[in-house]
Amino acid sequence: MIDLRSDTVTMPGRAMREAMVTAEVGDDVLGEDPTINLLQDKMASLLGQGAGLFVPSGTMANQVAIKTHIQPGDEILIDQDAHIYYYECAATAVIAGGQFHCLKGDNGILSPEAIAAAIRPPDIHQPPSRLVCLENTHNRGGGTIYTVERTTSITKLASSQNIKVHLDGARLFNAALAARTTVKELTGGVDSVSICFSKGLGAPVGSVLCGSADFIAEARRFRKMFGGGMRQVGILAAACLYALDHHVERLEEDHENARRLASELAQMDGIQIEPEQVITNIVIFDVAGTGLDAGSFSDKLATEGVLTIPFGPTTVRAVTHLDVRAADIDRALEIIRHFLKSSAR
Ligand SMILES: *Cc1c(COP(=O)(O)O)cnc(C)c1O
Secondary structure (H helix, E strand, O other): OOOOOOHOOOOOOOHHHHHHHOOOOOOOOHHHHHHHHHHHHHHHHHHOOEEEEEOOHEEEHHHHHHHHHHOOOOEEEOOOOOHHHHHHOHHHHHOOOEEEEEEEOOOEEHHHHHHHHHOOOOOOOOOEEEEEEEEEOOOOOOOOOOHHHHHHHHHHHHHOOOOEEEEOOOHHHHHHHOOOOOOHHHOOOEEEEEEOOOOOOOOOOEEEEEOHHHHHHHHHHHHHOOOOOOOOHHHHHHHHHHHHOOOOHHHHHHHHHHHHHHHHOOOOOOOEEEEHOOOOOOEEEHHHHHOOOOHHHHHHHHHHEEEEEEOOOOEEEOOOOOOHHHHHHHHHHHHHHHHHHHHHH
């Protein structure tokens, strides 16, 4: 099986597991896990923030951040395809009591102009605009990125209006590689940022939320409230630290594989994709021209040995990652070519 469903399917390898076995641990709810503390400090410094907080998932990182930033009845400006809006079970409505004001970004990427136009005037009838959420890279946008300039122009605008900015940086290292910059530059003055270790970085579990020391102190209380206070969890942080040391630069390989997949797919009958838009590890293509909907395309391709995810009525997503080699992409392309020929008959 060539599993291109998501970069979350990566398996922790032997060396990562060995790092986990030998990790020094302590009670992290009491702040005493040295490996967790090391990871949190390292991430805060990498991201240019005051402090960091380890949480079990990217969803919890985002929702703890939102809960810390807003009050019930506040409005959050966000792209309509953002993970926080699309894939987090309406957690923000349930937990923080926030209302989303959805904007349509350019493949998920918002402009400062669109945000400026959506900020509410002071008006007794309207909710106050309090938070902007960005996503870099943008998952449903096809791994698109916010550049340093774009992020900075948005954070400047927001701070001039007394609005906070949270960055869902689940794949921020992918963005930094594609933009030939650092994750620190890409945070461009945001008030909080989350990064996932269980995506392309290949750790089994974990995200880190970063922000100012005061923000993180408050977020720590909400993490406990959400049930995310864990004990000897340095075992997991050890996997994340291993990933930071060994799996960041190699993301470039995933980008290369994704670019090749996209440019070859673009030449196949019935498939539509703009390969120049694929700059990280996410490949979204339209299969309408094959006469199949996304679900049946994906199901049938799975029986041939390539796993993908139906993403829209006729769009399918393939993601490259740590456990997919260049040769697997060749093989996947061969299978797809053959599959298209046989289904055209
Ligand atoms: C995967 C992902 C998350 C977090 O997902 P979890 O499964 O909760 O870890 C958040 N944002 C984006 C953009 C993601 O792709």
